Amino acid sequence: MRKRLIRGICAAILASLLLSHTFEADAFSNRVIMRGDTGEDVVELQARLQYISFYKGKIDGSFGYGTYWALRNFQSQFGLTVDGMVGSTTKQKLIKASQYDQAFVNRNIREGNEFTYYGGVPLNQQVKKRNTQSSGGNSGNANNKSGGGNTPQQGGNYTMDNLPQGYSKSDVNLMANAVYGESRGEPYIGQVAVSAVIINRVADPRFPNNISDVIFQPGAFTAVSDGQIWLTPNESAKKAVMDAINGWDPSNGALYYFNPDTATSAWIWTRPQIGKIGKHIFCK
């Protein structure tokens, strides 16, 4: 009787161990994770690396340089190929070396708490609850978005924070406003070209060297002069701006553009022209 009980308990423990083990192995999706990635897999990667004290940064689901070096150090110490990518071998090693309390991590990310996940430290000592009173002003936080989107593959939670070096979110918003005000009736490619002109001006020494000064330079853009810049931009304008700051320049290096039907300055006609997109002529 007693023997059976012990055996039963043993079996139960074994089963639960096995279960939890397979559950853990399933936690990572079977895809390779690399720097620049965002999402659930990255959260787990960061948490696991933090558990074994390789990663000291924030667990935010965004695979940046901090995570990258942590991973490389892990790989080199565990005798793996140091490539900064998480393939199946690295995953197995990582799963063996660390633990991952998915519920704990996800809850804290969802609630926007400040937390860490070091192994050997009681979990309740690693959380600093976010002040709920200030949550209203903080709605830009990616983790606050509705929909409780913490299911895997919902990478949408982490977008837009991943901007190219040198641009802030407000730069992008301001540009989207200007582009929408200037060219909302234009084809998409024309909107990208208008965004590119703003960027070309920032790069050119004859113009101011930052986005907002270029946009608000007196007389530079009609949308600024007549207040249309304060219309709410649509998705297309925002996309056009992102394409332009990522390097696409349909204007081919233009610094000016004008609408030939409404252009008021004779001088603008003397500029060497590059091409016409939609209603705008682009020139140097």
Place this chain on the structure above:
Amino acid sequence: MKRRYWIAGLSVIAVALLIGLGVWGYQEHQMKKTVMINAENHYQQAFHELTYYVDSLEESLGTALAMQSRESMRPQLVETWRLSALAHAAANELPLTFLPFNRTNEFLAHVGEFTYNTGVKTINDRPLSNKESKNLAKLYTESMTIRDELRDVQSKVMSQHLRWMDVEQALKSKKQNQDNQVIDGMKRVDGQATDYTQSFSPENPRNVVLEKKKINPMKGAQIKSSQAVDNLKKWVNKPHAQTRKVTQTGKGSNVPAYEIAMKDKGRSLNASVTKKGGHIAWFLFERPVEKETINLYDASKRSETFLKQRQVKDMILTKRNKYNHVAVLTYVLQKNGVRVYPASMRIKVALDNGEILAFDQTDYLFNKYDDVPLQPKLSESEARKQLNPNLKVQESDLAVFQNAMLKNVLCYEFFATRANDTYRVMLNAENGDQEKIELLKE
């Protein structure tokens, strides 16, 4: 009797209305006047500031000319640098974008760049080279001309009570050629400076696409527009796309090209194909992407296949950006183990099905980079000595990098960390100069 009351009543109301209207109109007028004066004062301030700074600039350049060693000259050069930045800021507050005021700004940019490179950036203490002194003298002469012209405009503005708001109105109205002293004065400043900008050679402007001299000559034969269309269809693998429009770039374009617009299954595709050689400089094939089913690694595999199929070799992935369900991957050329950053291309991949949405190789095609020796003079350990000891180097390699003066230089590229921050440090592989240090945001 009754009618008379009526008339009296009505006229009282009419008079009251008239008075009301008058008061309201007067208030509006006053308000408009205040706003106008405010705007005018702002412009006036900017203009007088500009003349003041150009004035001081001239003095400062003149003083620097008289100094011998770089160490003694340095504070003066730094001061000049500061003044040029202030003058530039003031100039950019004037309503002159559509005026040929460019040259003054260009002059200020030259001064800024020259003083930065000779006074702020260099680390050795040799006296100015012959060429540098010549450039300094040239800038000085130029500053005198510009100062005189600006002073001239300034005195006219003062004596004749000219208003910048009128300039703005004149620029906005179609009657551009009416007599406007301010505009005329500015045009004169511009005309005189033209001569100088062409003879001056510092590395300017900053954007390669803007400067012809820095552009790689295209290889290959001249092609016809029909062939450009064929090339494009092949490149994007859309044999059945319908061509909507083919135009040629105008004389402002540095590399003559065909601009092609196509439609494929209701989606529009835009691209630019060079006339010489028929290279696809870029294309954009836009569509909304609503969800993510593949990740960055899959996307990078797709783009590698894309490059492979088009016989683009020796490219390595250096930058990945992910936003709004698309990934933008930047590849650079790797030549003998050296990363050639000026030769880069970008690929945009939709993360719902892995389609290549856009491609851009303007930098790869147009940037000139083949004049850089790929052998470093300094050893890596010697270069490392220049690094801050608090930095922990995580990764290092050799790279060709286009510095702020638009010069391609061979550098040691160090990725180093300090606490949770990651830096990229570019050290010149010839003399150890720090070409660039960058705090990498995640």
